[in-house]
Amino acid sequence: MEELVKALTIGVANGLIIALIAIGYTLVYGILELINFAHADVFMLGTALTYFALEVIVVSMGLPAGSLTALVLIFAALPFIALLTASVNASIERVAYRPLRNAPRVAPLISAIGMSFVLQNVGLILLGPSQKAVEPVLPKNDLVFFPSGPAWFGIDEVMVVAVTIPLLLVLRWFVGSTRQGKAMRATAQDRDASGLMGIDVNRTISLTFLIAGGLAGAAGLVVALYYGQTWFLFGFQFGLLSFTAAVLGGIGNLTGATLGGLVIGIISALSDRFLEAKWTSVLVFSILILVLVLRPTGLLSEKVSERA
Amino acid sequence: MTTAARPRRVALPDPFRGMDRKRREKVILIGVILLAIVYPIVFRSLESAFPFIPWPGTSVLIICATFAILALGLNIVMGFAGLLDLGYVAFYAIGAYTTAFLASPHFGIHISWWVVVVIAVGAAALFGILLGAPTLKLRGDYLAIVTLGFGEIVRIVFRNLGDVTLALPAFLGGAVLIGPNANLTGGNVGINPIDPPTIPIPGPWGNAIVFSNQNPIASFYLVAVLLGITFLVCVRLRDSKLGRAWMAIREDETAAAAMGINTVTTKLLAFSLGASFSGFAGAFTGAYQTAIFAESFNFAVSILVVVIIILGGIGSLRGVVIGAFAVQYVNQTLLRYLGDQVLNDPIQALGASTGIALLRDFNLVNYNYLIFGIILAVMMIRRPEGLFPVETARAEMHGIGVAAEVTAGSSDELALAEEVTVVEGIEEPVAEETVAEETPPADRPGDVR
Numbered sequence: 001m002e003e004l005v006k007a008l009t010i011g012v013a014n015g016l017i018i019a020l021i022a023i024g025y026t027l028v029y030g031i032l033e034l035i036n037f038a039h040a041d042v043f044m045l046g047t048a049l050t051y052f053a054l055e056v057i058v059v060s061m062g063l064p065a066g067s068l069t070a071l072v073l074i075f076a077a078l079p080f081i082a083l084l085t086a087s088v089n090a091s092i093e094r095v096a097y098r099p100l101r102n103a104p105r106v107a108p109l110i111s112a113i114g115m116s117f118v119l120q121n122v123g124l125i126l127l128g129p130s131q132k133a134v135e136p137v138l139p140k141n142d143l144v145f146f147p148s149g150p151a152w153f154g155i156d157e158v159m160v161v162a163v164t165i166p167l168l169l170v171l172r173w174f175v176g177s178t179r180q181g182k183a184m185r186a187t188a189q190d191r192d193a194s195g196l197m198g199i200d201v202n203r204t205i206s207l208t209f210l211i212a213g214g215l216a217g218a219a220g221l222v223v224a225l226y227y228g229q230t231w232f233l234f235g236f237q238f239g240l241l242s243f244t245a246a247v248l249g250g251i252g253n254l255t256g257a258t259l260g261g262l263v264i265g266i267i268s269a270l271s272d273r274f275l276e277a278k279w280t281s282v283l284v285f286s287i288l289i290l291v292l293v294l295r296p297t298g299l300l301s302e303k304v305s306e307r308a
Numbered sequence: 309m310t311t312a313a314r315p316r317r318v319a320l321p322d323p324f325r326g327m328d329r330k331r332r333e334k335v336i337l338i339g340v341i342l343l344a345i346v347y348p349i350v351f352r353s354l355e356s357a358f359p360f361i362p363w364p365g366t367s368v369l370i371i372c373a374t375f376a377i378l379a380l381g382l383n384i385v386m387g388f389a390g391l392l393d394l395g396y397v398a399f400y401a402i403g404a405y406t407t408a409f410l411a412s413p414h415f416g417i418h419i420s421w422w423v424v425v426v427i428a429v430g431a432a433a434l435f436g437i438l439l440g441a442p443t444l445k446l447r448g449d450y451l452a453i454v455t456l457g458f459g460e461i462v463r464i465v466f467r468n469l470g471d472v473t474l475a476l477p478a479f480l481g482g483a484v485l486i487g488p489n490a491n492l493t494g495g496n497v498g499i500n501p502i503d504p505p506t507i508p509i510p511g512p513w514g515n516a517i518v519f520s521n522q523n524p525i526a527s528f529y530l531v532a533v534l535l536g537i538t539f540l541v542c543v544r545l546r547d548s549k550l551g552r553a554w555m556a557i558r559e560d561e562t563a564a565a566a567m568g569i570n571t572v573t574t575k576l577l578a579f580s581l582g583a584s585f586s587g588f589a590g591a592f593t594g595a596y597q598t599a600i601f602a603e604s605f606n607f608a609v610s611i612l613v614v615v616i617i618i619l620g621g622i623g624s625l626r627g628v629v630i631g632a633f634a635v636q637y638v639n640q641t642l643l644r645y646l647g648d649q650v651l652n653d654p655i656q657a658l659g660a661s662t663g664i665a666l667l668r669d670f671n672l673v674n675y676n677y678l679i680f681g682i683i684l685a686v687m688m689i690r691r692p693e694g695l696f697p698v699e700t701a702r703a704e705m706h707g708i709g710v711a712a713e714v715t716a717g718s719s720d721e722l723a724l725a726e727e728v729t730v731v732e733g734i735e736e737p738v739a740e741e742t743v744a745e746e747t748p749p750a751d752r753p754g755d756v757r
Binding site: 033034035095096099104105106107108109110113115116118119125126236240243244247278279281282285286288289292 | 392394442443446447448449450452453454456457458460461464465467468607611614618666674675676677678680681682683684685688689692
């Protein structure tokens with residue numbers, strides 16, 4: 001029973017990270033009907049940037065990895081990392097997708113695959129072919145214990161929740177309650193009509209890519225700290241999980257992406273714990289195929305008003 | 309229709325100007341066959357006579373030809389039927405593993421490769437149907453993701469089944485069904501060795517001709533024949549009733565269905581035929597390399613085949629084959645040559661003097677996917693129809709098909725123009741002059757979703 005609760009807790013932490021990436025897919029799909037293949041590689045760039053920031057903090061500045069200053073500094077770097085990944089994502093849209101906006105639908109998709117490969121190769125050149133260990137700045141101490149004794153969850157899980165949930169809430173507020181968010185929703189519903197209503201469509205789409213890229217960068221930092229690793233293929237691994245989450249929740253739907261992320265995170269954690277970790281991705285991809293075949297609209301598709 | 313200025317296209321040099329089309333094609337065909345026969349024999353002497361030219365080795369040409377078979381197969385799915393498949397490597401893996409299971413000491417089964425290849429093709433086609441039947445109704449990009457997921461599942465399953473234990477749960481008796489720790493697929497290590505194809509003709513080469521990587525020249529001739537068969541089948545398919553049905557579905561599925569085409573069966577046929585060519589290539593690769601392992605059948609292979617098709621010209625048989633040879637030649641030979649001979653040393657020297665590790669460790673070969681990624685994006689923006697396009701693809705990519713769809717019925721002349729494009733699409737490009745009026749990109753009607 002305690003094992004189940006523990007697995008569920010890890011699943012929630014993983015699920016929130018997946019949700020953060022999945023929202024990027026869903027935002028872009030909602031507005032352009034494009035699967036932004038490069039999105040997950042932008043996230044991978046976020047893990048790489050975190051790795052390099054920590055190399056600077058720990059190795060160049062000489063701060064011990066376990067110190068509080070190092071931890072504060074890396075969280076202070078979060079806005080910069082997010083800004084960098086956001087600009088990369090928006091630049092990709094400007095260069096590789098915007099010229100293809102009125103082309104047949106596969107054209108931007110293939111262009112996106114191309115960009116994904118470019119970013120993966122950049123990651124390979126920066127990080128090398130194998131996984132790199134990120135400096136262990138985040139304490140892994142257990143924080144909460146079961147009444148019977150064994151540990152339940154630690155500081156690292158708390159950190160994941162403390163970073164992801166506020167971001168998800170801010171995004172919800174931004175898309176739901178601000179003028180710019182309204183413009184995004186309008187553009188998602190009908191690009192031409194919103195252009196006629198005076199919305200700057202190009203700017204709105206750029207903003208969407210900025211937000212998606214920023215969230216991916218934040219997710220990158222969380223993953224680098226929580227898993228203590230970075231790898232140029234992280235984008236591919238997490239990308240498929242997150243896209244599955246976005247589809248499961250109903251692509252284009254923000255609440256759905258969060259819900260899908262949690263479901264996928266929990267299923268993965270349960271499979272890691274009670275099946276075998278090496279079969280987890282097979283299970284997740286099978287779910288993806290089944291969802292697409294049986295219910296391609298996802299779990300929460302009927303709430304069209306929440307589409308963004 | 310707007311008859312605006314035709315966008316300028318770079319004309320490829322044409323040494324056969326003045327010959328009629330049939331004759332020209334015959335000359336090219338004979339030339340290619342002669343080149344294929346002669347090149348492996350004279351390759352060594354060419355290399356020693358002109359060492360400054362990056363000649364592709366025979367083993368590189370074998371990779372080129374294998375990918376040409378893969379590309380021709382995927383071209384049926386993507387080019388003819390218009391279905392985006394990002395998990396094409398799965399069928400390649402299935403073909404290779406079928407060969408490995410049936411012709412290796414792994415299970416102690418040693419069936420002749422000439423029989424195994426038929427079984428491998430059948431297995432790939434079967435899995436094509438199994439995947440296609442439930443998923444082909446999905447929209448384009450969803451189908452892309454499903455196939456991608458399938459490709460990953462196949463790779464991981466082949467990797468994981470190297471160590472498998474399947475037992476009933478304890479409350480059902482706990483009987484062990486498979487295993488414990490059964491090795492079905494060789495896991496990470498893969499299966500090694502695999503029996504290569506042989507022809508029992510004694511000669512100076514021994515008791516039989518063995519088509520393995522120990523014997524690249526003979527293997528090249530084998531894969532060249534396989535490529536020839538594939539090409540011929542593709543030409544016949546393209547010109548058949550089935551080929552026309554595929555293209556009709558690609559252009560407009562609803563209209564095709566209204567004309568009495570069974571779209572489900574037709575798409576399924578495209579999917580399984582495409583898969584069977586992938587299995588064909590896999591059967592050759594496994595036997596030729598005499599070893600396979602799961603990680604080599606990764607997503608990058610699927611994308612490389614897509615790159616080949618996009619670059620060569622989606623739907624164009626000749627373009628796809630040239631694309632395969634070009635991409636794999638660049639990938640296997642040219643990048644290494646350019647790196648070793650031209651770029652690596654000065655950049656590494658620059659890195660050593662400035663202390664930038666990125667430049668110090670520079671090796672052009674490591675940048676191959678960066679280059680292919682950029683090619684994909686640039687081709688989509690600048691020349692989406694590929695280097696050797698088919699007329700319809702070019703027209704569609706430049707908005708003619710779209711224009712017809714939006715304003716159809718408003719102008720008889722337009723309907724006629726559309727009909728002409730479709731008819732022309734069945735044939736290979738004839739000459740530059742026959743391009744129908746093209747709408748420049750700026751004149752595209754706005755929303756096309």
